[in-house]
Amino acid sequence: MFINPYNFAAIDEENVAREQAIRYGGKSGVITVTLRFLTEAHVGDGNRKFMKVGAKTGIYGSSLKGLLRATAEAISNSCISMISDELSGSLKDDILIKKCDKDNGLCIACRIFGTTVKNSIINDEEESFSFAGKIKVMDAVSVDTRKITKDAYLQNEHSLSSPKPLRHRIFYFDNNKIKGRKFYYHHKKANLPQRGELKIEVVSENSEFEFEIHYNSLTDKELGLLIQSIELKDGFGHKLGMGKPLGLGSCKMRIIRLKELNSKDRYSKLDSVNEIEGKEIEKHIEGLTKSYANGKALDLSRNSQLKDLLRLDKSQNNNGSPGALQIKYPSQNWFSANKNVPLPPDGILDKPRTPPTKKTEKLQGKAKATVDEVKEFGTVLNLPDNKKGYLSKDKYESKGIELKKGQSLEVTVGEFSDNSKMYICNL
Secondary structure (H helix, E strand, O other): OEEOOEEEEOOOHHHOOOEOOOOOOOEEEEEEEEEEEOOOEEOOOOOOOOEEEOOEEEEOHHHHHHHHHHHHHHHHOOOOOOOOOOOOOOOOHHHOOOOOEOOOEEOHHHHHHEEEEEEEEEOOEEEEEEEEOOEEEOOEEEOOOOOOEEEEEEOOHHHHOOOOOOOOHHHHEEOOEEOOEEEEOOOOOOOOOOOOOEEEEEEOOOOEEEEEEEEEEEOHHHHHHHHHHHOOOOOEOEEOOEOHHHOOOEEEEEEEEEEEEOOOOOOOOOOOEEEEEOHHHHHHHHHHHHHHHOOOOOOHHHOHHHHHHHEOOOOEOOOOOOOEOEEOOOOHHHHHHOOOOOOOOOOEEOOOOOOOOOOOEEEEEEEEEEEEEEOOOEEEEEEHHHEEEEEEHHHHHOOOOOOOOOOEEEEEEEEEOOOOEEEEEOO
């Protein structure tokens, strides 16, 4: 047995709580956070290197904000703000959880982090709606004086590529609905090859960073959710950066300082800032998180799938057999032998039950397909029989072909001995 690198935390679409956002009032202040990597990590730029802040190593605040938002959305059962480019706009709306809009109000995550909804229908007119977030996440800077980065290698760029949900639909969908929010399991240790064709810069495990989060006009419940999304309970952790399937990026965050701004006295008193740190911070944070937990939204104690995904000891076998389970992707042989086997809630998969059987194929002839949408990493096609297909960008770019929406393409249609069909695009 082995564990698939990722799984999904369930979405309760019927109970996404929404309300009108409050722009002014509430609580404001600054949260100081330390982040310690438990495994090696790669949070690089376009050159596959970490950002530099003077002579020190840094992490972009946008990467940290994305991590915190994904966690907050899952804990609170909010809408999904980040959807794979391969899915967004390419499939029917009914497989995606509905996003927030002006008329129906905003979920708690959108009220904290902000949102932009394009092409919403507002007063019978098509227009965009946006709400600026109420927090700003600053860049993180290493607290170490020693050099913490080193070179590492990957076999190829596939380890850093974006998800491909249409290739493994049975893992991603259940009755044409997205199974949930995708998270990667924690490895005990990163599994990097000694050599490879792709060189990246990583930081060593136990590398520590510090950053600030500035918040403005948060309600007690919003601040409580933000706090809970930052500092997970002991035994649970975040994953940050790229190469998560290989075990990169496991980390723990701790709040070490909290400056609360008294909005009423901010312009009349010099001591309008209440600074909390040291022994007092833990008790104060506990009170803030209770403000959120008393609400109706989901939290870790009530979301067993999310709890399993965030636990740091997932790779330790807990089913009574000795040893630890390996976290790895299924092989092509596994998919061939288990093509109709969905991803179980605990992510544990058996080895192929039977050797893969070779399917015979019969070409039926040629047909027409049209380009539905050209996206960043590939093109969505309208195939015969009302089916959708996805053509990777490298398949046509390498031949100097440029595809446009509505363009007609020729495909060869084949049928396998099990009555399933294949479509080969003739470029």
